[in-house]
Amino acid sequence: MEKFLSLPREKQNVIIDAALRMFGSNGYKKASVSDIAVAAGISKAMVFHYFGTKKALYLYLINLCGSIMMNEINEKFDNSITDFFDRIKMSSQIEISVMKKHAAIPSFLTSMYFENDEEVKDDIKAILAGGDDFRNKIAFEGVDTSKFKDEVDLKLVMKMLSWIADGYTKQLSNQSEFDFDVMLNEFNECLDMLKNNLYKEDYVQNR
Amino acid sequence: MEKFLSLPREKQNVIIDAALRMFGSNGYKKASVSDIAVAAGISKAMVFHYFGTKKALYLYLINLCGSIMMNEINEKFDNSITDFFDRIKMSSQIEISVMKKHAAIPSFLTSMYFENDEEVKDDIKAILAGGDDFRNKIAFEGVDTSKFKDEVDLKLVMKMLSWIADGYTKQLSNQSEFDFDVMLNEFNECLDMLKNNLYKEDYVQNR
DNA sequence: ATGCTCTTGACCGAATCGGTTTAGAGAGGT
DNA sequence: ACCTCTCTAAACCGATTCGGTCAAGAGCAT
Numbered sequence: 435m436e437k438f439l440s441l442p443r444e445k446q447n448v449i450i451d452a453a454l455r456m457f458g459s460n461g462y463k464k465a466s467v468s469d470i471a472v473a474a475g476i477s478k479a480m481v482f483h484y485f486g487t488k489k490a491l492y493l494y495l496i497n498l499c500g501s502i503m504m505n506e507i508n509e510k511f512d513n514s515i516t517d518f519f520d521r522i523k524m525s526s527q528i529e530i531s532v533m534k535k536h537a538a539i540p541s542f543l544t545s546m547y548f549e550n551d552e553e554v555k556d557d558i559k560a561i562l563a564g565g566d567d568f569r570n571k572i573a574f575e576g577v578d579t580s581k582f583k584d585e586v587d588l589k590l591v592m593k594m595l596s597w598i599a600d601g602y603t604k605q606l607s608n609q610s611e612f613d614f615d616v617m618l619n620e621f622n623e624c625l626d627m628l629k630n631n632l633y634k635e636d637y638v639q640n641r
Numbered sequence: 642m643e644k645f646l647s648l649p650r651e652k653q654n655v656i657i658d659a660a661l662r663m664f665g666s667n668g669y670k671k672a673s674v675s676d677i678a679v680a681a682g683i684s685k686a687m688v689f690h691y692f693g694t695k696k697a698l699y700l701y702l703i704n705l706c707g708s709i710m711m712n713e714i715n716e717k718f719d720n721s722i723t724d725f726f727d728r729i730k731m732s733s734q735i736e737i738s739v740m741k742k743h744a745a746i747p748s749f750l751t752s753m754y755f756e757n758d759e760e761v762k763d764d765i766k767a768i769l770a771g772g773d774d775f776r777n778k779i780a781f782e783g784v785d786t787s788k789f790k791d792e793v794d795l796k797l798v799m800k801m802l803s804w805i806a807d808g809y810t811k812q813l814s815n816q817s818e819f820d821f822d823v824m825l826n827e828f829n830e831c832l833d834m835l836k837n838n839l840y841k842e843d844y845v846q847n848r
Numbered sequence: 849a850t851g852c853t854c855t856t857g858a859c860c861g862a863a864t865c866g867g868t869t870t871a872g873a874g875a876g877g878t
Numbered sequence: 879a880c881c882t883c884t885c886t887a888a889a890c891c892g893a894t895t896c897g898g899t900c901a902a903g904a905g906c907a908t
Binding site for chain 2 (some may be wrong): 531599632
């Protein structure tokens with residue numbers, strides 16, 4: 435494992451990206467070490483040279499993603515933000531900066547969440563048990579809902595926004611690294627539009 | 642192949658669903674015939690008994706999905722609908738009725754669209770070339786955009802709605818058959834809310 | 849019993865799996 | 879020049895799985 439960590443960072447990232455992509459889109463069992471090696475542009479032997487076993491590589495990726503997410507959340511999460519839409523903007527800011535480090539992290543994590551292979555599922559459960567406060571922190575507790583017009587259905591807005599975020603994320607993961615920010619801008623404009631139309635007039639931004 | 646078609650419809654559907662699911666989520670190469678057989682609750686030998694080869698099964702599914710889509714579109718598509726949101730509702734109506742026949746069709750079709758395996762990609766290209774007028778028909782040509790408030794950014798609304806539709810579809814494909822309609826209702830309410838807030842006041846529905 | 853259809857588990861060679869070993873290419877020290 | 883040491887890829891290992899086949903039931907009608 436030190437073998438891998440002493441590689442130039444650039445090369446590490448290429449390998450990590452390839453592995454995240456393969457595991458994320460094919461699951462643990464169906465993602466073969468050869469696939470990962472080819473996608474990373476190295477030989478299969480090197481993967482074993484660096485990580486020992488397929489399982490060790492997988493667990494390494496889990497922990498890596500975990501710490502990247504943790505760092506990014508601790509750095510950017512601000513509980514004092516109570517505005518509904520600003521909370522969402524903050525969440526997507528976090529997701530973007532995670533994807534800037536490794537674009538395949540979100541799809542890898544969702545795939546991991548539903549992973550069911552005997553060889554790794556117990557380890558996943560153990561790791562997941564330690565960090566399930568993510569969602570609670572990021573979730574919308576203590577958010578100010580009073581600014582909405584009285585007639586809008588809040589639960590519906592929540593659901594709609596989760597759809598938007600999902601679709602937006604899905605579209606993100608097919609993008610090249612460079613388009614992240616322009617898409618984030620579009621997403622934010624989209625939120626502003628909703629804000630202007632769903633908030634009581636006292637709260638809409640001047641434009 | 643006649644062997645398969647002379648099966649009771651019920652059993653045919655179970656097998657089709659299993660195959661669509663496996664091919665859709667794993668791609669052509671990584672979806673093994675054993676997987677499909679297990680998912681369908683039959684033995685692997687039966688799959689070959691019914692379809693001859695793996696490739697024949699795959700191509701059969703493509704043509705099946707194609708004709709199901711075609712039927713549903715021809716039956717439900719109404720070009721005289723010019724209202725933006727009604728168009729979208731119609732599209733999702735079509736998608737729902739397709740999914741009611743085989744829930745895995747949309748994910749299968751997108752997977753097929755990006756399929757790159759040597760064994761089938763040429764056939765896919767040939768089939769796709771014959772029916773690419775789908776998207777054009779369903780797309781928003783001849784739709785009335787004048788009802789929107791002047792200040793809303795139409796392209797942005799389009800993009801937002803495509804996000805919503807994507808996320809909504811993604812959520813749909815994880816649902817049991819029964820929840821389709823309740824989710825469709827939520828989606829439609831969601832559209833109504835947007836309509837009420839983004840259209841000029843002359844056009845909002847009375848409530 | 850005698851057919852006949854439907855279905856399966858065992859089986860085939862070939863490919864691929866996770867993982868190991870070998871050997872060459874290159875850099876650096878002397 | 880020679881040696882050593884690191885990094886890497888290709889060839890290889892036994893085991894599993896692949897797509898596909900086949901002989902032998904299981905069930906049923908005659």
